[in-house]
Amino acid sequence: MKETINGSEYNFAFLDEGSKREIRRAILHAIAVPGYQVPFGSRELPIGRGWGTGGIQLTMSLIGPDDILKVIDQGNDDSVNAVSIKRLISATTGVKTTTDAAEADIIQSRHRVPEEPLREDQVLVLQVPTPEPLRSVDAHEAVTRQLHADAEYTGIWVNLFEQLLTRGSPFRGADHPVMTDGRYVMNPSPIPRYDNPKLNQAQCLFLFGAGREKKIYAVPPYTDVKSLAFEDYPFRQEDMSGRKCRLCGAENVYFDEMFDSQTGERFYQCSDTGYCLKRREAQESKEGDKAHG
Amino acid sequence: MFKENPFDPVFDCQQVFKTLMNALARPGTIVSMEKNVEKLEGENAALLAAGLALLDNWRRFCVCGDPQLEKELRELTYGVPDVLSEADYLFLTKEQTAGLSCREILEEAKAGTLAEPHKSATLFLMLDALTGGEPCTLSGPGINGNIQISLPQEGRRWIEARQQIGYEFPCGIELYFLTPQGELMGVPRKIKLKGNN
Numbered sequence: 001m002k003e004t005i006n007g008s009e010y011n012f013a014f015l016d017e018g019s020k021r022e023i024r025r026a027i028l029h030a031i032a033v034p035g036y037q038v039p040f041g042s043r044e045l046p047i048g049r050g051w052g053t054g055g056i057q058l059t060m061s062l063i064g065p066d067d068i069l070k071v072i073d074q075g076n077d078d079s080v081n082a083v084s085i086k087r088l089i090s091a092t093t094g095v096k097t098t099t100d101a102a103e104a105d106i107i108q109s110r111h112r113v114p115e116e117p118l119r120e121d122q123v124l125v126l127q128v129p130t131p132e133p134l135r136s137v138d139a140h141e142a143v144t145r146q147l148h149a150d151a152e153y154t155g156i157w158v159n160l161f162e163q164l165l166t167r168g169s170p171f172r173g174a175d176h177p178v179m180t181d182g183r184y185v186m187n188p189s190p191i192p193r194y195d196n197p198k199l200n201q202a203q204c205l206f207l208f209g210a211g212r213e214k215k216i217y218a219v220p221p222y223t224d225v226k227s228l229a230f231e232d233y234p235f236r237q238e239d240m241s242g243r244k245c246r247l248c249g250a251e252n253v254y255f256d257e258m259f260d261s262q263t264g265e266r267f268y269q270c271s272d273t274g275y276c277l278k279r280r281e282a283q284e285s286k287e288g289d290k291a292h293g
Numbered sequence: 294m295f296k297e298n299p300f301d302p303v304f305d306c307q308q309v310f311k312t313l314m315n316a317l318a319r320p321g322t323i324v325s326m327e328k329n330v331e332k333l334e335g336e337n338a339a340l341l342a343a344g345l346a347l348l349d350n351w352r353r354f355c356v357c358g359d360p361q362l363e364k365e366l367r368e369l370t371y372g373v374p375d376v377l378s379e380a381d382y383l384f385l386t387k388e389q390t391a392g393l394s395c396r397e398i399l400e401e402a403k404a405g406t407l408a409e410p411h412k413s414a415t416l417f418l419m420l421d422a423l424t425g426g427e428p429c430t431l432s433g434p435g436i437n438g439n440i441q442i443s444l445p446q447e448g449r450r451w452i453e454a455r456q457q458i459g460y461e462f463p464c465g466i467e468l469y470f471l472t473p474q475g476e477l478m479g480v481p482r483k484i485k486l487k488g489n490n
Contacts, residue, residue, distance in 0.1 A: 011303070012303050017303060020306075020307075022351070024314075025352070028415070028467070032482055034434050039411075205314075218318075220319075222438075224434075
């Protein structure tokens with residue numbers, strides 16, 4: 001039961017069982033009411049709030065010794081945040097980690113949904129900095145809670161309309177709000193708009209954890225998730241057409257853009273590094289087969 | 294109360310929770326926590342397993358008049374026994390699932406409020422089997438279109454009664470159906486039942 005980090009002993013998955021139970025009860029309520037933010041007693045972790053503590057608490061409460069874990073940060077398996085979280089979870093549970101989305105049982109992510117469609121047996125845990133889509137409408141929790149209760153979403157529509165008037169587009173760069181199951185307006189966490197449609201009628205379970213804001217919410221599989229848009233301004237994703245990954249040659253995926261200030265050249269690279277690596281390995285093994293065959 | 298192979302408060306609770314979560318995320322599908330349930334004794338072992346995963350001294354439960362089950366749950370989990378209208382979790386044995394008035398129970402149980410729908414009750418209902426009844430379909434979030442189930446009438450009447458009460462969503466009550474062998478089906482509040490006849 002005890003796991004060791006630098007000689008100190010911890011409970012399996014770091015959190016004590018009472019904390020896990022509290023989080024698990026909140027998860028079940030969140031699944032029962034898709035898009036509703038369930039308050040929970042967010043625990044202290046050896047990582048600052050706002051650095052993925054909501055996601056970590058969800059993962060720690062879900063994970064078992066036989067699960068395989070993937071952690072990504074902006075699509076990247078190797079960023080400092082992803083590696084630190086992976087090391088903490090792995091050190092306190094002993095679970096196997098992977099970069100392959102298809103191999104993972106639980107994927108914890110900051111700001112991206114993996115390119116590969118997820119299966120029914122997989123759970124995607126998303127880290128959420130700002131769970132309340134109506135915070136820009138009213139600063140008070142009691143008020144926004146009542147607005148959700150009344151399904152009174154005029155304020156956020158006005159916000160989007162103001163944005164259309166002032167910036168020429170009603171769409172946010174990331175965290176563009178969605179309507180979940182026709183009832184709750186929800187922040188999908190700061191994923192690019194490119195990923196919003198992946199939440200709609202997905203096969204996997206999405207869990208959202210906001211540690212600093214002490215909220216958990218969920219989108220069960222096969223649930224309607226529609227990005228907010230006006231009739232005369234239909235929802236649009238970022239345009240990725242005409243771009244190609246410089247490493248694996250992938251098209252029609254979400255790209256990171258790199259700029260060489262000396263040559264003025266722009267490069268594109270898959271934002272989902274696990275997907276890119278998998279494609280390159282497949283290409284290499286194909287080439288190897290050809291060379292030997 | 295424990296057999297030779299004891300129910301592990303860490304790993305068995307995690308597995309039971311994961312089963313409860315999968316059952317709720319995929320309503321109408323039958324999942325199993327058999328290997329966890331068989332570590333506990335008695336015909337209500339499946340109810341005890343669910344209680345061990347969810348109850349502690351911060352949560353109230355009601356067994357609707359089975360003192361033995363109440364004693365076992367209290368001693369195993371430190372959960373607080375309370376009246377039906379205050380309970381967060383309700384555990385009903387086979388006899389109670391078949392015999393009690395579901396309408397009365399559901400009307401008295403907590404359904405949450407529009408602002409705080411999570412302050413609602415969850416019912417764990419024991420049945421002999423989760424199949425063998427008249428076919429009917431379930432639809433709602435978590436289900437790809439609709440799913441056909443054949444829950445026996447003793448269980449189905451709880452879903453029908455919940456539907457008849459017609460809570461204003463997001464208020465409502467979650468239902469879990471369990472068998473003594475540890476089979477499990479979840480039917481969250483948003484799920485609608487339609488008969489095939």
